[in-house]
Amino acid sequence: MVCDEIDKLKLTETGHPHYTRPILEAASQNAYKVVDEILLGSPIAIQSTDESGYDIIQLSIIHRSEKVYNLIYEIGERKNRYRTILDSSKNNIVHLAGRLAPLRELRRRRGAALQLQRELQWREEVKKHVFPTYITRENIKKETPDMIFTREHEKLLSEGEKWMRTTAESCSITAALITTIVFAAAITVPGGNDDKEGIPLFSNNTAFILFAVSDAISLFASSTALLVFLSILTARFDEIDFLVSLPNRMLIGIVSLLLSTIAMMVAFSATLFLVFCQQKLWMIAPICVLAIIPIVSFVALQFPLIVDLFWSTHVSVFGYQRKSAVRKFNPNNIRLLFHK
Structure with missing residues (x-):
């Protein structure tokens, strides 16, 4: 209903800021239906970033929002970008996957062993989509992704x-x-x-x-x-x-x-x-x-x-078999943003 009201404003270019905070919060909370609805009304919202410069995919990795990750990462043009993107500390997405998940996400698993298993699954999933050199690349603190994972999950x-x-x-x-x-x-x-x-x-x-x-x-x-x-x-x-x-x-x-x-x-x-x-x-x-x-x-x-x-x-939580079956937004509309 909020998206419908924003759409009535006919703000094709300036409508993007109205969606920034909601779509970033939805990506952090694994609210993939909210992300889907926003991208349906404003495809340009996918370029939203928070104060640290992290966008939807990076936030979904940091907060372990697998449904949002599956929803967005299928867009091919985004993959090429995420293979090389670095934050201000020169962390790539494998570094981000090496961080410890939020406590609310850890508590969804039974026992510390299964919690660690899900963390490893996230690391292995993200590794599939970066260049091999990025798996061992150091950040500004001279830490590789594996070093961060070991320290955070000790x-x-x-x-x-x-x-x-x-x-x-x-x-x-x-x-x-x-x-x-x-x-x-x-x-x-x-x-x-x-x-x-x-x-x-x-x-x-x-x-x-x-x-x-x-x-x-x-x-x-x-x-x-x-x-x-x-x-x-x-x-x-x-x-x-x-x-x-x-x-x-x-x-x-x-x-x-x-x-x-x-x-x-x-x-x-x-x-x-x-x-x-x-x-x-x-x-x-x-x-x-x-x-x-x-x-x-x-x-x-x-x-x-x-x-x-x-x-x-x-049973994998990543990939085509786990994506939303009711995706509303059109990936082609988002792909066009990267060709303009």
Whole structure:
């Protein structure tokens, strides 16, 4: 509505200052719909800069506004400019991506490890669009982009390592306990063995087959989880490891632990039915209800972390697949500004 009122003023050239502060603030707050609406009414607003000389793309990088970044950066003429643009301290956009994100953006991620991962993703994304020499170019303080990133994220790296180690230690204890339990259950099968041939007495029972399969799945899954968590504890915890390697290991470990827990409860339920229920089918219902309680509790507590790990590691927030599907402004109108 404000844009419509400004457009009624018929200020084709002087209308630009009316949009300066709003479009810069929108770029800083990731309000891509506001940016889209302003550029629809005044394409020249894309040239707006703040008191530090930063424009929309630079502000979107500094404030980690990925939706605004995707909305604007597709305009080809802008790319050539951003490959070489420097601020007053001779920082290029890779230097800007090396700065620590605002606290409100960091808090959108679960744990310091995923926060650092998103920061690394921003750095790698911006590196794709500059000349290779700019990745190692120094600013006025003789700092390269990597040096700025390391200095700004030193505390976050330490917190991410602590979070990873604490989580891996806790989960490895659980995985080791499950491995011990299901291994012992596999040796001492429910009902015992035949004295002559050593064959389990319930070997022809469906519940026994279910026990054997679920116990094996639980043993293999918990062993996998244990080994994965041990690999995390012995990792070097370098910056780049938080981009894909460590989150992937944590994802595999937690999924394996979840699978082993579910399989263990199924095996235990089958054992209860075999040994204590005397083939009474109505006992299946209360056993299933009791078995579901720890499973649901585990899933409810850990599933959000699994989703965050998968989404953050394997689903990109940059590029064509993440751009706004309802973009209103015409990129050709903006391209014409750079040919005049």
